Amino acid sequence: MDSFAYGRASGIEDALAEGSGPNTVFLAGGTELLNWLRLGIAKPERVIDLTQLTGLAEIARLPGGGLRIGALARLNDVALNDDVARGYPVLSQAILKSASAQLRNLATIGGNPFQKTRCGYFRAEEALPCNKRNPGSGCSALNGINDRHAIFGWNESCVATQPSDPATALVALDAIFVTVHREGERRIEATDFHILPGDTPHIENALRHGELIVGIELPAAAPHSAYLKLRERESYEYAVVSAAVALDLEGERISRARIALGSVALKPWRLTEAEHSLVGVSANDNAAIRKIIEGSFGEAKALTHSAYKITLAKNAAVRAVRLAARASP
């Protein structure tokens, strides 16, 4: 690990001033950043510790309904908060299926969406062709080991996936990331936070250098919601595929559906076509739900070894719709 200077921000203004310096990164829980430093994925000259910004760890109800979660709230504190667990079970479940209890006690909700892909070539200790890590060097996974890679939104520059569980739930909930920068405040829809590879797979999200997430806003509660994570073992493991679903129901009929798939692309992938077609369908009509979801995979495209993920993702989405319908408010 290369050496770097360490600073501790005393307030938001201080964090913005310090964070705008060249080759400077923020540190929240440190659970992801420390791995980047160890592997040489990040080589910052300066690290600005945010942990003294205690006002950013609160979870509060919004006046018009909904919740605001401070960016520095620890994952376990978010998942176990009563308002989150009752009103947004999809988020609570996604968090509790992330990492381990020890990590969740340290990791923050604001730091979580910044985690980088689990692509083995990207995280290798030796330098391998990887456009995300060394722009212009190629993509080793394109014709290499790609069984855990993308089925949506990829191109030849990068076929990796974004592994965050909470980010997938936040996209299904239409959450908003509230940010501050020296040039002002912004509100970014969760679905616009991560960026598909294009020609610049090393650019991963919509934030500018030195921009700070201060909070995440959730709109009205979504008690009929659920998160399904399919992985190789049931604990302490990243998803092969996941599905986050939030439903509005009128009786047994679906009046609104929101579905996001995780670990299938470089961003959580909304099944918008299925969301529209599910309106008016009975939540008990498994055959109709399956037909609609299977019909919404027109953009799915397998790599040499990732075709099984298309079947897995369809099944996950169908099962998650059923779980969300059964969730009791």
Ligand SMILES: Cc1cc2nc3c(=O)[nH]c(=O)nc-3n(C[C@H](O)[C@H](O)[C@H](O)COP(=O)(O)OP(=O)(O)OC[C@H]3O[C@@H](n4cnc5c(N)ncnc54)[C@H](O)[C@@H]3O)c2cc1C
């Ligand atoms: C062994 C292991 C297993 C894991 N398993 C899972 C899993 O199954 N599912 C899952 O979803 N995640 C998993 N994770 C990822 C884990 O959830 C993230 O490491 C964690 O949420 C990151 O949060 P942090 O506060 O520690 O971020 P940090 O490591 O402190 O920060 C990472 C980067 O995020 C940026 N950042 C942090 N906070 C802010 C902010 N408020 N504003 C702007 N930028 C900010 C900075 O650039 C920083 O450099 C795992 C991690 C490990 C180490």
Ligand code: SF4
């Ligand atoms: S899939 Fe992306 S992260 Fe993986 S080797 Fe290719 S360019 Fe790098």
